Amino acid sequence: MFDIETLRTFLCIAETGSFSRAAERLCKTTATISYRIKLLEENTGVALFCRTTRSVSLTPAGYHLLAQAREWLGWIDGMPGELRQINDGIERQVNIVVNNLMYSPLAVSQLLAWLVGRYPFTQFHFSRQIYMGVWDTLLHDDFSLAIGVTGTEALSDTIAVEPLGEVQWLFVMSPTHPLNQPEVTLTEALLRRYPAVNIADSARRLTKRVAWRLPGQKEFLVPDIETKVAAHIAGVGIGFLPLPLCQPLIAQGQLVSRAIPAMRAASPLSLAWHTAHSGKVVEDIVGLFQQRRPEIHGFMTPFC
Template sequence: MRYELTDLRLFLEIAQARSLTAGAAALFTTPSAASYRLKNLEQALGTPLFVRTPRGMELTPAGDAVLLHVREMFEGIERMQGEVSRFISGLKGHVRLVANSSSLNGFVTQTLGRFLVAYPGIDAEVEERQSEDIPAAVLAREADIGIFAGDTQVQGLRVQPYATERLVLVTPREHALAAQRSIRLGAALDFDFVCMSRSSSNFLFLRDTAARHGRALRTRLHVHGFEAVLALVAAGVGVALVPSSVLAHRQQAQQVQVVELDEPWALRKLHLAVRADARFPNFIDACLKFLLDDPVVAATRAPPP
């Protein structure tokens, strides 16, 4: 049984993207060349690894088994590179992180930026997902680190507190709700909302919460980024649900009114998760320490005086 490391990397990229074309692009090769390599790999293993469906390239049961081992293999290669890097100048490596919208925009992006400046040999891949999907993604080795809101029942993870934040409603200064100190979300659902993109975990959480109230969300438009959300709220387009952490150090926050939400889910505990059996290279351990030791993040974990 003979196959090349490049074939396994191609298999991994196709499995993650569920697309032969995207997998080929990740390795800077053509789809026809990628198809040839994949066929050779399947012949070497003696079984099909994918089936083509309208949704893309779906793994066969054999493909699922191979994916588990290939992820473990490349994780081992990352550890090897991390260990070897101690003997040469600087660290080298790649960190994969998944996080929900609130933690990404309120905490993670700023901390990760400082980490990458401090460790110029490291690069990072960051993906936003809904909180309920993140623990399983970490367990499946789709990411090294996951940060999500709430608790999880997924076994096989090492979970620790990351940060505490509060979801609030922001309104234009002259809005009908602006004079309220706090409200229930149901009272805000009579008004137009400015929302994050349709795929954002912030929007999906708001939409699903409105549905639990038996209401449809009145969305005037979707935008990318909380800066745009706050600017449009300040301009009077509508109201928005945002994490309080994104209001810090943003000029647009001075132009809106913040209304507390009298909801038990508004106070959110963020958690950081890694696999319990993970043996990370030293650069990922360094990233974990950077994320947890950030003074701004750590301060939110402290109990109120």
Template structure:
């Protein structure tokens, strides 16, 4: 009987489990509730077990249903990946290529890859957005872009494949005129308690993916800003301290406008290394332009990392 299982039944099972009710699952699938109920009843009969406990106001997964839900999701991911790959074989050149880049990623490197794309495929328009934290991944989840570059591994989604591009060095910095800047000049480790006495400039996530979470925040006093340029301007202006990618502050450090903060809680001498990833959905095929840009980015990032 297991050979009689259909993808429609499996999709119905997952939709109801995720939506929380047969009615909501039916609405998600654009099917009648009676058809959805029949599909689940048939699936349970074929499996020889009960997937949902229907005794309450809302159906809840049985212990067996919870286990099989993971299997069902895995099956659908594989099927969607196969379909996407098949569609990609015959897909024509994109008219437009949407790309979202993490604000922490070096834009000159992205520009070099995009310049080559423009030379190779001049008819393709590129729509580029730069956004922090969870926004690149959220854009992929919402199908607002084909490719995204994200920094750090804090956000994951089984529908999205991540390919390592390069490692990025992050440093804690402050204006030379700031009290912490003068303290940093003594070349002694700065403790967390001392950092907590000063305002920290922090990037704000426009997506809901980091709701209730902070990354590298050590001070109870924070100002939230929407972009890296604003964060750098505030730090240069002596408003507070913060962490920034080394590529963005090398010149300011070399010319003495900024100094490093040797904060022991943020790595040796206040420096940490974070990976940058190229991301795309496994169920959405990359067209010729997206594949070309992917190759360009991997090549340029690899050359930069050597």
């Protein structure tokens, strides 16, 4: 009923809107084309086309079959390449989790463009997570590789780690914030009076981390680094930001940096991947980072 030639015939008629034009494109007679569709409609028990003396249009059932036929034929056409890829040890699906600090749409799109050009039959899924949520996703979900896990040591014997660099931090606030008085010493007691702005750790199974908050200090939790930056600029809170990210904003006068009694230590981030079931795609991504290739430069801006 749904052999490949019949589906291609149906698809051609739907796209051309004509039995005769479909026959010309497929190098068949109009009678052959009509007979195939007649058998298909008889076997399914539904009309797929509305026919008039001047035009052919799809019925609701025809529209449904059109969507399915395109998907089926696309899958069939791509299957030889997929089988060759699997036989060559290339993964069919690669899931990649990225630390919020290293994530950027441009960085992801550049890496994805390189990957798709090299592995056209592999499916890719990118996820953006925060703090221990990166480790959590790599360890407990079906993810092959993580860009920016915290630390330089693996949390499992089946994980390999490649250090990427350290994020340096600056304590910042809005120029209009009450604490922006150079003659005032920023003691912990004084800092505690004003809210800290932090990004919520996305870990679900591992212990969540708090970036910076003094005992008893009010905290505003936001979903990403972009919102945290905007909150600091708006003067609603204080806290730390990556040095490369806030330096331009300080130069523009949108933020100011101050020293506090306990400055935040640098945060090492690493590339991490499963060693047991990694294929050529993961190996290539690891190689890009180890060689600091241009395809991954967008991820490295927190360390610049």
